[in-house]
Amino acid sequence: MTTAIEDAIHGWVVASSGLTADKIVWDQQSARAPAVPYIELRLTELARPGQGQINRTYDAAGDPGEEIVYHARDDVTLGLRITCYGATVLGTAAPKAIVSKVRAYGKLVTTVDGTVRDAFVAATLSAPVGFSAIQVVPGIVAAQTEPRAFCTCRLFATDATSALGTFVETVEIDGESGGDLENISIAGPP
Numbered sequence: 001m002t003t004a005i006e007d008a009i010h011g012w013v014v015a016s017s018g019l020t021a022d023k024i025v026w027d028q029q030s031a032r033a034p035a036v037p038y039i040e041l042r043l044t045e046l047a048r049p050g051q052g053q054i055n056r057t058y059d060a061a062g063d064p065g066e067e068i069v070y071h072a073r074d075d076v077t078l079g080l081r082i083t084c085y086g087a088t089v090l091g092t093a094a095p096k097a098i099v100s101k102v103r104a105y106g107k108l109v110t111t112v113d114g115t116v117r118d119a120f121v122a123a124t125l126s127a128p129v130g131f132s133a134i135q136v137v138p139g140i141v142a143a144q145t146e147p148r149a150f151c152t153c154r155l156f157a158t159d160a161t162s163a164l165g166t167f168v169e170t171v172e173i174d175g176e177s178g179g180d181l182e183n184i185s186i187a188g189p190p
């Protein structure tokens with residue numbers, strides 16, 4: 001995944017959860033989890049439907065060796081799991097309430113003006129869709145597990161890159177062909 005996609009998702013969750021940016025973490029990070037409440041995000045690639053596209057554009061004014069720009073693009077279906085860990089089971093600070101706010105705002109991320117929408121557009125990321133029901137796991141005091149709630153959703157993104165290239169306009173051959181112009185071998189650079 002690209003940093004732009006992760007940053008856009010992180011910004012959405014910060015804006016909607018009411019938690020500070022340092023309380024929204026990615027799973028499998030090397031740092032310790034922050035104090036509760038906090039949200040852990042897990043982003044996975046679910047599918048790359050189709051074969052992708054490769055296009056090229058020609059720039060006659062481009063520098064030699066850089067007059068063609070090749071563009072490769074793949075559509076990607078992403079899965080996101082949003083898990084909130086908390087200290088209480090009830091009320092507005094409960095994990096279920098926090099995840100509910102994130103889920104509700106997720107439907108608006110590409111329609112409201114502001115930095116969250118701009119980040120989603122820049123990352124070629126769709127609004128989240130297909131939210132699951134929120135699952136709640138109450139805390140177990142004896143086992144020292146905190147209450148948590150989670151839901152999942154899908155997002156669609158475009159993976160794109162480009163590279164410069166060139167056409168071979170002229171090939172010069174030194175030496176004699178011996179009359180056989182149909183079978184010429186060309187040695188590459190040493």
